[in-house]
Amino acid sequence: MADKQPARSAKEIQADLAASRSRLSRSVDELAYRVSPDTLKANAVASLKAKANDAAFDADGEVRYDRLSKALGGVAGTALVLGLLRRAFNKG
Numbered sequence: 001m002a003d004k005q006p007a008r009s010a011k012e013i014q015a016d017l018a019a020s021r022s023r024l025s026r027s028v029d030e031l032a033y034r035v036s037p038d039t040l041k042a043n044a045v046a047s048l049k050a051k052a053n054d055a056a057f058d059a060d061g062e063v064r065y066d067r068l069s070k071a072l073g074g075v076a077g078t079a080l081v082l083g084l085l086r087r088a089f090n091k092g
Helices: 010-034 037-056 065-089
Strands: none
Touching: 037 065
8 A cells, every 4th residue: 555665775875875965065066166256256257348348349240339439428528527627626
């Protein structure tokens, strides 16, 4: 009626425990690698580089001049505003 599992030997139990320890050890090592500061930094830098390349270049590897002109226009506008503010506050 009830399915009984065959009795396992001590060697089989020890082998199962050793396999479980090995899997757990690999999992802990992988988690430690994933959350290490060097790995997190490398992943963040790679992500930023990929986003910058996607924003600056199209699929063919050509420069996106429309986006480049917007960025340079923003930098020029910021420099102009800062120059005007400096001139306004440093009269004398």
